[in-house]
Amino acid sequence: MAFTRATGKHRGASRAARTTRKIAGIATLTATGVVASVASPALAATDAAATQDTGLRQAVVAGDELAGRIAAQADAQQAAAEAAAAKAKAEALAAKVAKEAKQRAEEAKKKAEAKAKAEREAKERAAREAERKRLNAFVAPVEGSYVSTPYKATSGLWSSGSHSGIDFHAASGSSVHAVGRGTVVEAGWGGAYGNNIVIKMNDGTYTQYGHLSSLGVSVGQTVTPGQQIGLSGATGNVTGPHLHFEARTGPDYGSDIDPIAYLRGHGVNV
Structure with missing residues (x-):
């Protein structure tokens, strides 16, 4: 069963309904950046109107605080991400430097071992050659004689x-x-x-x-x-x-x- 209002019996919106619409309007105006241009003439009309719009100003301040907190949180998250990226980059650079240092140390060790081996083999060859010459050498049967x-x-x-x-x-x-x-x-x-x-x-x-x-x-x-x-x-x-x-x-x-x-x-x- 549908209820209808009697013709000619129009009533103004209740106070609660008006407040709800104001808050909704604030959200829309804040998002579009036109709060100041729309609200200012109404607030300047009369002292009574200013008194009645106190809730609007509070909502604007609350919106600004929320936006500030969101911006601060975003800045903190960005700073954390940048710090993490810098840390990862530094760790990667340190790992690269350590790897290159290890490679240089291994190459130096190999060169030193190769040099030592070559020197050892050269000494062994020289010793063998000296022994070969000694064994194939001839001497006088009596030393210092004639x-x-x-x-x-x-x-x-x-x-x-x-x-x-x-x-x-x-x-x-x-x-x-x-x-x-x-x-x-x-x-x-x-x-x-x-x-x-x-x-x-x-x-x-x-x-x-x-x-x-x-x-x-x-x-x-x-x-x-x-x-x-x-x-x-x-x-x-x-x-x-x-x-x-x-x-x-x-x-x-x-x-x-x-x-x-x-x-x-x-x-x-x-």
């Missing part, structure tokens, strides 16, 4: 009529050295040679050391250049202590070659 009887000297002292080697001046008991690297093939009594040692050298030649007072090596033993193999003496067919030295192409008597040329050919100054 040749007292030359090769092929003639005399009735030798059964063949000539000297098959050279004699080095050496007092009895002087140290006798292997002239080079080789293997002992004879160590013992050698008849006219007395106590003697024969060494097969690494180049295939042979060297003999005679008239020794004592022997320091045995057959099958490997010797190196400068190694002491015995002591000089006067055993066998001699007139006094000395070292008889021969160079040979074979292990037996009669295969002798010039010992001076042999030693000089191997770098020994005699």
Whole structure:
């Protein structure tokens, strides 16, 4: 059932309705920025009108405060976002710097290790080369001595009529050295040679050391250049202590070659 008002009985809006409309109008006017231009003439009309519009001014102030709080909150959120972005950027930069520093440290370590390895290998090569040279070097059989009887000297002292080697001046008991690297093939009594040692050298030649007072090596033993193999003496067919030295192409008597040329050919100054 519908109710209608009687014709001609129009009534003004209630106070509550008027207040509601005012607040709604304030919201609209505040959003469009025309509150000041619309409200000012009405507020200036009369003191009574100003008194009645007090709620409007309060609503405007409340709207301004709300807008300020919203703006402040937005500013705070933006500042927080900017701070977070700056922090993330700084952390990323720090991580990049740390990574690059680590890479440089690893590269420096690798270079240092490679350098140390190269130096170590160079030292090892040098040591091997020095040892190779030492083992392939030749020395005089008696240090600081000289040749007292030359090769092929003639005399009735030798059964063949000539000297098959050279004699080095050496007092009895002087140290006798292997002239080079080789293997002992004879160590013992050698008849006219007395106590003697024969060494097969690494180049295939042979060297003999005679008239020794004592022997320091045995057959099958490997010797190196400068190694002491015995002591000089006067055993066998001699007139006094000395070292008889021969160079040979074979292990037996009669295969002798010039010992001076042999030693000089191997770098020994005699």
